[in-house]
Amino acid sequence: MLKNSKISKKRFDTSLGFRRHRNSIKRKSYKYGRFKNLIKINGSSYHELKAPRVLTIYSISESFLPDDESEYKITLDFINDLSSSLVKGKVVVNFEDTESINAAALLLLYATVHSIQQTSKFDSKVRLSKSLIVNKLIRASNLKRLIERRELIVPCSRIKRLPVVTSNDAKYIDDIIDYIKVRIYDNGLDANDESVLSDAIIESIENVLLHAYPKGGSKLHKQWWLLCDVIDDQLFLAIHDRGVSIPNTVKHREWFERAFQDEYPEIYDEIKNSLTPSQKFLEYLNIKPNIKDKHLINVSMTGDYSSIKTEGRGQGSKSIKYLVNENESGKLWVFSRLGLFVYNSEEDSRLIDLPIKIPGTLIQWNIKIR
């Protein structure tokens, strides 16, 4: 009798109903991403991750109040969710409801997937959007191929649309410039314009290779991603790295203290006056709560403080600023960690706190196509 009751208890313990009940109690406290869902494809279970209606990182107000529904936050939440889902297993990235996607968000998305691909073997699929424009961007950028782990389109001037270009050295720089010269300017780029444009592209990529990643790290890990997009008569260029970010690197540049003093003289004097004899400027700066990432990005973008000691290395924003100043609708965006610097001209720039951290740095600017 006793034996029979033990057997029936064991049956109950292992019955489907009990296991479901036990699982539901166990998972009660789990938090799920708002974009996730479970679907079956050919008998295999995939996590479905629904992309938001708008994928953008430009929806930024002056004060950037921490609004849960801001498009910036929704986009970054989605990218972070995708990042954690890909590591765990099978994912369907569903763009069905996506109505618009801009270059910077697309680049961030691409770099996120690409970085994860280096370390984990995920099995994922893409469900395309109802919008033809969105699908065109997803396909042309190589994002669909990347997510589905198919062979990528190689950047060159013969293709209609340049995909996201990525490398960890000088490879593809001339292909990018060739593409812009041949496909976008229809071979109408003169020597001077070609030189000005090249300066900006080369300088931003070189900045990534020299400063974005920890010193002494392998060349293989100094990855950069670039995307160009044409809207009306404007060419948009976005460059992204997943390094240690501008706020983390700028403080260690030899010209930093001088540049900070020029940009924020009152705060500088205040800090200097409160230093103890053994305390250094940088040590104090690290614990000063009102010095935010946006201020540090601002310091990195001002003037030219190159010196003999730094072997002539400037901050690398001069060539881009020149192009932005030449263009009436020119704008430079620098996203890095929790700060954003938006530059229209020397007289008109804004500093903004971001509610969610950007991995590394993303710089975007636009030039007028003549």
Added chain:
Amino acid sequence: MTRKTIKVVDWHSTPKFRFKSEYDFSGEVFRDEILVPALKKYQHVHVDLTGYNRYGPSFIDEAFANIIRKGILSPEFLEEHLSYSHEHLPRVVEQIDQKIDKACKEKLKG
């Protein structure tokens, strides 16, 4: 008087970047392996940059201005023994002038 003309594109078709660690055909490599040895060997060196428009500011700075910053040769020596040109791009020549000028000022300041 011995003269030497260096055509940069004969050395490499796509030179760029500052350091050897970044690219094998950088400003540093051009300076140390091509330009400075030529300046030491010949009485006058002319660098012809025609044929390529994508040097980038760091290549120019490292190849020319850092000859002065690093104390390899003096500004006076360069003034007398070095000239440069680009048939289609006066901008590059101006860039070299400005970078050399800046390096000279920094050298004077110490």
